[in-house]
Amino acid sequence: MPASTASKAPRRPVRRARQARAQATVDAIVEAAAQILAEGGWGALNTNLIARRAGVSIGSVYEYFPNKGAIVDAILDAHLSRGEALLAQGALRLQERPDLPAIVGLLVGGFVSLHQDDPRLHRVLSSEAPLSPDQRARVEGLRASIIQIVAAALAPHVEAPHIRATLVVDTAEALSHRWLVDEAGLPASEAVMAAELHRMLEAYLLDVRGANPARPIPPSS
Amino acid sequence: MPASTASKAPRRPVRRARQARAQATVDAIVEAAAQILAEGGWGALNTNLIARRAGVSIGSVYEYFPNKGAIVDAILDAHLSRGEALLAQGALRLQERPDLPAIVGLLVGGFVSLHQDDPRLHRVLSSEAPLSPDQRARVEGLRASIIQIVAAALAPHVEAPHIRATLVVDTAEALSHRWLVDEAGLPASEAVMAAELHRMLEAYLLDVRGANPARPIPPSS
Amino acid sequence: MPASTASKAPRRPVRRARQARAQATVDAIVEAAAQILAEGGWGALNTNLIARRAGVSIGSVYEYFPNKGAIVDAILDAHLSRGEALLAQGALRLQERPDLPAIVGLLVGGFVSLHQDDPRLHRVLSSEAPLSPDQRARVEGLRASIIQIVAAALAPHVEAPHIRATLVVDTAEALSHRWLVDEAGLPASEAVMAAELHRMLEAYLLDVRGANPARPIPPSS
Amino acid sequence: MPASTASKAPRRPVRRARQARAQATVDAIVEAAAQILAEGGWGALNTNLIARRAGVSIGSVYEYFPNKGAIVDAILDAHLSRGEALLAQGALRLQERPDLPAIVGLLVGGFVSLHQDDPRLHRVLSSEAPLSPDQRARVEGLRASIIQIVAAALAPHVEAPHIRATLVVDTAEALSHRWLVDEAGLPASEAVMAAELHRMLEAYLLDVRGANPARPIPPSS
C-alpha cells in the first residue's frame, strides 16, 4: 500500500504540501477580504483587518499579494469566473434552443442568478469600489463576450444583431442589478419584474426582426 | 431727504459685497470639489486639495461647510436640482401630448440630456461615492418622483402603470447612464442607441396595453 | 430740562459716550467668556464663541483685548476683586472683635461665601484653567494678603503666628473649595462641614497658644 | 528528549523578546507623556510630541493606545496604583497601632510621600487636566477608600467618624498637595508644616472624642 501511494504521489510532496498550504492562505485572504467588502463596504476594507480575519499575519498577506489592489483583483477574478461559467453554460443551452424566447429567458435568468449570489459583495464591487482601469477593462471584457454570444444567437432572427444584443444585454444587466441592489423601491416581486423585463426584451426583438436600426428621434417631437 | 438717504445708502452695498464675496467662496469650493471628483474620482477628493483648487484656505472651507460630506451634499444638491428642473419641464410637456411616443421620447431625451452635462461627475456620484443614507434617500426620492409622473402618464394607456413606469424609467436611466459613462464599447452612435432604446420601450408599452403584469417565466423553458 | 441735562454732562459727551460704549463692549466680552467657562469648562472657551455670545464681532474682541489670555486675565481680575473686597470687609470686622473664635469664623465664613458665588466658574478657574505664571502670581498675592492679615490678628494669641495663619488659611480655602466643587461625596451638609472645620481650626489654635511650632514627627512612630 | 526540547526551546524567548519590545514601547510612550505633562502642562501634551519624545513613530503610539485619552488613563493608572499601594501599607500599620496619633501620623506621612514623587506631574493631573468622568470617578474612588479606612480606624475614638474622617483626609490631602506644588510661599520647612498639620488634626480629633458633629455656627457671631 505505501508503495502504491508513493506511486501516485508527485515527485516532490513537500513542495506540493507547501503549495497546498500557500493556496489555502491565499484563499483565506481573498475570502476574508470578500467578506469584509460584503459586510462593511469599500470603506471597511483595510489590509490589517484582512489579515486578522484571514487568520494570518499582515506580513503573510504581503508575501502573497504585492499590494491591496491585488487582493481586490483576486476577488474580482473569482467574481468574473462565476460569470464566465454561467456564460459557457448559457452558450451550450443556446445551441439546443436558439429561438428568441430562449435567448431572452437565458439572458434574464442568467443575470438574475449571477446577481443573486452574494448580492452585497456584488453591490460593493460594482458601485462603490474604485476599480483600476485594468480591473474595469476585465469587467468590460466579460460584458463584450456576453454581447458577442447573444449577437451570434440573434443573427438569424434580427437585423443589426450586435446593436440589439448590446441593448438587451445592458438592459438585463442593469435592471437585475438594480433589483438586487436595493430591494426596496420595487413595485412588485422580483419574479414579476423579471417576467416584465422578459416581456419587454421579447417585444423589442420581435418588433425589430427585419428592421434597420432606428434612425434617431429627437426627444421633443 | 434724498441727500440723507443717499448718505446712508452705501451701507447696503457693503454688506452685499460681503455676502457676494462669501457666496463666491462657497461656489469656488463646490466647483473645485466637483472638478476633483470628476477628474480624479472619489479617492482624489480631500479637503486640502479642495481648498487649494478653490484658491482659498482650508479654514475657509470649514467656515462654510461643517465637514467634507457637506460639500458632497452641495454638489449632489446642484445635481438633483438640475434633475428636478428637467422633471418639471417634462411634466409640462406631457400635459400637451400625453401619448405613448411622447412619454417615451421625453423619458429617453430627458435622461440623455441629464447625463450629458458633466458625465464624469455623474459617474463618480452614482457609482463610486459612498453616499450617506440621507444622500441616497434624496437620490431615490427624485427617482420615485419621475416614476410617479410617468406612471400617471401611462395610466390611460396600460394596465399596472406603476410597474411599467418603474421598468421603463429604470431602463432609460441605466442605459443612458452607461452610454455616457463609458463611451467606448458602444456599437453605434449614441443617437442610434437612443433611438433603439426608444423603440424598445415603445414596443413594450404597446405590447402590454391591456395585459396584466406577466406571470414569472422560469428562465430555462 | 435740556439745559440742566446739558449742564450735568461732561465737556466732551461724545468721548464719554464712546468710552461708555467701549466699556459696555469690554464688559459683555468678559461676561460672555465667564459664562462659557462656567458652562462648558476651559475646553469650550474659544474666541469666536466669546464674540458671538457677547454680541460683538471677533474683530472687536481683538480691538479691546490683545489676545485670548487677556480676556482670562480680566475674568481673573473680577474674581480677585471680589476676594479683595471680602478681605477688606473681614479686616474691618477683625478690628472690632479680634478674639480667636471671631478670626476663625470670619475665615471659614469668608471662604465659603467667596466660593458660593458662581462655584462652576470658580472650579474651572482654579482647577482646569492653565494659568500663566503671571496670573498664578496674582492669585498667590491675594492669598499672601489674607495670610498677612490673619497672622496679624493671631499674633496676640499664638506663637509663630505666620506659620499658623498659613495653615489655617490654606485649610479653610482648600476645604471650602472642595465642598463647593464636588457637592457629591460630602458625608454631611455643607453647613455641618463648615462647623466642623470651624471646630478643627479653633481646637488647633487653642492648642498652640504658647507653643513653638511643632518639631517634625516622623510618620511611622 | 532534552535535546529535542532544547531545539524547540528558542521559540519562547523570541516571543518573549517581542513582547518585551512591545512593552518597552508602551512604557516609553507613557513615560514620555508623563514627562511632557510634568514639564509643560496639559497644553503641551500632543500625540506627535509624545511619539517623538518616546523615540517611536506616531503610528506606534496608536498601535498601543486607541486615542490620546488612553495614554492619560495609563498615567493615571500608574499614579493611582502608587496611591493604592500606600493605602494598603497604611491599613496594615493601622492594625498594629490603632491609636489617634498613629492614625494622624500615617495620614499626613502618606500624603506627603505620595506627593513627593513627581510633584509637577501630580499638580498637572489634579488641577489642570480635564479628566473624563470615568477618570474622575477613579480618583474619587481612591479618596473614598481612604476615608473609609480612616473612618473605621477612628470609630473607637470619636463620634461621627465618617464626617471626621472626611475632614481630616481632605485636609491632609489638600495641604500636602499645596506644599509640594508651590514650594515657594511656605513660611517654614515642609517638615515643620507637616508637624503643624499633624498637631492640628490631632487637636481636632482629641477635641471631638465624644461630641456630636458641631452645629453650624454663623460666620459673623
Add this chain to the structure above:
DNA sequence: GATGAATGAGCTTTCATTCAT
C-alpha cells in the same frame, strides 16, 4: 472704530507598507 471673511499652523487619527526577528 466695527465687521466678519479669511488664514494657516497645528492637532488627532488612519492605514498601506516595510523589515528585523
Add this chain to the structure above:
DNA sequence: CATGAATGAAAGCTCATTCAT
C-alpha cells in the same frame, strides 16, 4: 517562510489671529 512591531505620509478638522472693507 511567517510574524507583527514599527513606520510615516496624509487625511479631516479647529481655532487664535489678521486685515481688507
